[in-house]
Amino acid sequence: MISKNLPPIGWRARIGVISPAVGMAVTHDFHRLAPEGVALLLTQVSEPLTQDTVEQLTRVGDFVAEAAKKLVIPQASVVLWNTTTGSLMKGYGYDRELIKRIEAATQLPATTTSTAMLEAFRAMGIKKICLATAYVDAVNEKEKAFLVDNGITVVQYRGLQLLDIRDIVNVAPYTLYHLAKNVDCAEADAVFISCCGLSTADIIEPLEHDLGKPVLSSNIVSLWAALRLAKIREPIHGFGHLLRDH
Numbered sequence: 001m002i003s004k005n006l007p008p009i010g011w012r013a014r015i016g017v018i019s020p021a022v023g024m025a026v027t028h029d030f031h032r033l034a035p036e037g038v039a040l041l042l043t044q045v046s047e048p049l050t051q052d053t054v055e056q057l058t059r060v061g062d063f064v065a066e067a068a069k070k071l072v073i074p075q076a077s078v079v080l081w082n083t084t085t086g087s088l089m090k091g092y093g094y095d096r097e098l099i100k101r102i103e104a105a106t107q108l109p110a111t112t113t114s115t116a117m118l119e120a121f122r123a124m125g126i127k128k129i130c131l132a133t134a135y136v137d138a139v140n141e142k143e144k145a146f147l148v149d150n151g152i153t154v155v156q157y158r159g160l161q162l163l164d165i166r167d168i169v170n171v172a173p174y175t176l177y178h179l180a181k182n183v184d185c186a187e188a189d190a191v192f193i194s195c196c197g198l199s200t201a202d203i204i205e206p207l208e209h210d211l212g213k214p215v216l217s218s219n220i221v222s223l224w225a226a227l228r229l230a231k232i233r234e235p236i237h238g239f240g241h242l243l244r245d246h
Contacts, residue, residue: 010039013230014078015223016108017042018067019084021165022062025199029219033239038232043070049086050204051163052195054138058089061098062212065105072106078229079103079110082196085139092149097235101105109229113196114216116225118150120216121190124244130188131157132167132180134195141196156220158183168197177203193217204240214241 015038017026023042030040045063049056060083068079079102081087087095095115102110111119121129129147131154135139144154158179162168176198180191188214193200200217207215222240227233236243 002093007037009013010041010077012032012037013077013227013232014039014041014075014229015230016074017066017082017226018064018071018078018102019044019196020050020086020126021197022169023082023195024131024169026219026222028129028199028221029201033223033236033243035227035234035236036231037077038230041071041074041076043067050165052085052135052165052168052197053163054089054142056232057083057085057139057142061089061094062087064098065101068108070108072108073097076106076108078226079106079139080116080222080226081110081112082219082222084113084194084196085135085143088114088140088146089150091146111222111225111229113222114146116221117216117218117226118152118191119150120221120242120246121152124214124242126151126152126189126214128155128187128189129192130155130183130185130190132176132183132193133157133159133237134159134162134171134198135159136163145233155185155188156183165197168195171198173199173203176200178242180207180215181210184213186212190214196222201239205238212230216242
């Protein structure tokens with residue numbers, strides 16, 4: 001018999017996520033690490049990304065406020081715009097501009113992946129990073145400029161040079177592990193794996209053990225920031241220093 005006393009789904013928090021594409025990676029990573037009682041609400045912009053070009057990434061933010069409204073009826077606790085480069089492509093301050101648009105449309109607290117990335121670096125005292133990405137170098141240069149303008153030194157970067165979203169979502173963890181390992185250098189405080197289309201939950205902890213330094217990724221910092229925004233602060237083990245200790 002089903003108990004009448006079961007709590008509703010997401011009784012602690014409902015994390016509303018807006019995806020610029022399919023949202024498969026963030027969904028996978030969320031369900032690997034989500035605390036008890038926290039649920040995911042996923043929606044997508046009306047004109048999703050098909051390729052990670054500078055042009056599409058610059059335009060996709062225009063649709064975020066409209067998509068955010070869909071998360072109000074199922075009572076999201078917070079809203080996350082789940083894209084790294086799609087929330088920084090117009091440069092310094094663009095992430096905060098997008099947050100204002102989302103909050104005005106929903107009356108809910110909001111964040112973006114690039115905002116979460118910067119907050120995670122501050123929380124961990126990270127000043128210099130090596131950057132591993134899915135992107136072509138035209139996009140990598142945009143991310144580097146955003147980071148530098150926000151006080152983060154990018155010692156070096158390496159991208160997989162992928163444009164098509166279908167190729168990005170099929171990148172294997174093995175490939176990401178070796179990409180991160182090969183881009184790392186002694187001068188960096190941490191390695192950051194950039195792209196919300198990449199599932200990284202299973203490689204963060206092995207990489208931290210092997211490199212001896214923090215390793216963060218787009219979806220890990222996104223979910224960390226969204227949980228903090230929803231006032232869920234319990235340590236989450238098995239996915240790196242950020243979720244466990246901050």
